[in-house]
Amino acid sequence: MENCINKIIEGNCVEVMKRFDNDVIDLTVTSPPYDDLRNYKGYVFPFEEIAKELYRITKPGGVVVWVVADATIDATETGTSFKQALYFKEVGFNLHDTMIFRKRNPIPQIYRKRYNNEFEYMFVFSKGVVNTHNPILVDCMHAGLELNGTTYKNYSKNEQKREKLAKPVKDKKIKGNIWEYVVGKKEEDQEAKGHPAPFPCQLVRDHITSWTKSGDIVFDPMCGSGTTPRVAVELGRQYIGIDISHEYCDIARQRVNLIEMQPALFIMEEPTAEYDIAK
Numbered sequence: 001m002e003n004c005i006n007k008i009i010e011g012n013c014v015e016v017m018k019r020f021d022n023d024v025i026d027l028t029v030t031s032p033p034y035d036d037l038r039n040y041k042g043y044v045f046p047f048e049e050i051a052k053e054l055y056r057i058t059k060p061g062g063v064v065v066w067v068v069a070d071a072t073i074d075a076t077e078t079g080t081s082f083k084q085a086l087y088f089k090e091v092g093f094n095l096h097d098t099m100i101f102r103k104r105n106p107i108p109q110i111y112r113k114r115y116n117n118e119f120e121y122m123f124v125f126s127k128g129v130v131n132t133h134n135p136i137l138v139d140c141m142h143a144g145l146e147l148n149g150t151t152y153k154n155y156s157k158n159e160q161k162r163e164k165l166a167k168p169v170k171d172k173k174i175k176g177n178i179w180e181y182v183v184g185k186k187e188e189d190q191e192a193k194g195h196p197a198p199f200p201c202q203l204v205r206d207h208i209t210s211w212t213k214s215g216d217i218v219f220d221p222m223c224g225s226g227t228t229p230r231v232a233v234e235l236g237r238q239y240i241g242i243d244i245s246h247e248y249c250d251i252a253r254q255r256v257n258l259i260e261m262q263p264a265l266f267i268m269e270e271p272t273a274e275y276d277i278a279k
């Protein structure tokens with residue numbers, strides 16, 4: 001296991017994960033091949049085994065972010081994303097949050113009596129209760145105003161109440177769970193242009209800062225162009241990346257090396273304090 005840390009490993013992730021100890025990974029950020037949409041070299045995708053191995057190797061309180069979308073085949077969406085999410089629950093994960101990755105520049109589609117698809121799911125699974133959450137904060141629209149009351153929803157208790165908790169309204173609040181990114185245009189994303197479906201670096205950055213601390217182990221079992229390892233290095237985390245394709249592993253190693261050789265690029269942020277909604 002030790003010799004896998006801070007490495008990009010070429011192979012079938014199910015086989016490589018078998019070399020890992022139990023309960024070692026703090027965060028996985030990954031995206032599987034979607035319903036055979038893209039023909040990756042050497043494609044083998046044993047989903048159920050991957051989900052079980054991810055559960056075994058994730059630390060208690062650790063998180064898996066699974067970014068996925070459905071193909072439309074014979075006039076119907078396949079529903080694979082939902083089936084996978086429910087299977088993750090079956091193997092023991094909590095479905096902590098169903099988040100949306102909204103593309104600000106979606107690929108225009110041929111009109112097929114449906115609206116242009118512009119999002120993917122980001123299922124956030126946790127092994128028990130989440131250990132680390134450094135919430136991203138955004139500006140409150142009504143900051144400083146003396147409003148009469150705000151409605152708060154407590155999802156765990158399934159209740160919604162109207163209370164005077166914040167008067168005047170605070171400057172910041174916790175960001176919502178629909179995250180928007182431009183795909184493939186930024187310079188840091190152009191590094192991955194030999195791969196057909198890389199993550200935007202900022203999407204990975206937002207998840208790593210949300211769910212881990214400095215020094216934690218961040219994993220991507222299907223790391224493609226290596227976006228997850230690249231951003232993990234930049235943020236002072238340890239990483240493990242696996243991909244079945246020799247060519248993509250080369251791209252991933254180049255991207256990681258580029259960051260490792262330029263320590264000035266490292267962003268060593270201080271963890272934000274746990275956010276207390278009642279403050």
Ligand SMILES: C[S@@+](CC[C@H](N)C(=O)[O-])C[C@H]1O[C@@H](n2cnc3c(N)ncnc32)[C@H](O)[C@@H]1O
Binds near residue numbers: 031198248
């Ligand atoms: C959607 S892409 C991931 C892209 C990646 N998130 C990035 O930022 O570049 C899925 C990747 O899974 C890899 N893959 C498919 N089956 C695999 C397997 N069994 N083990 C490891 N990698 C696999 C493919 O080669 C492909 O690069």
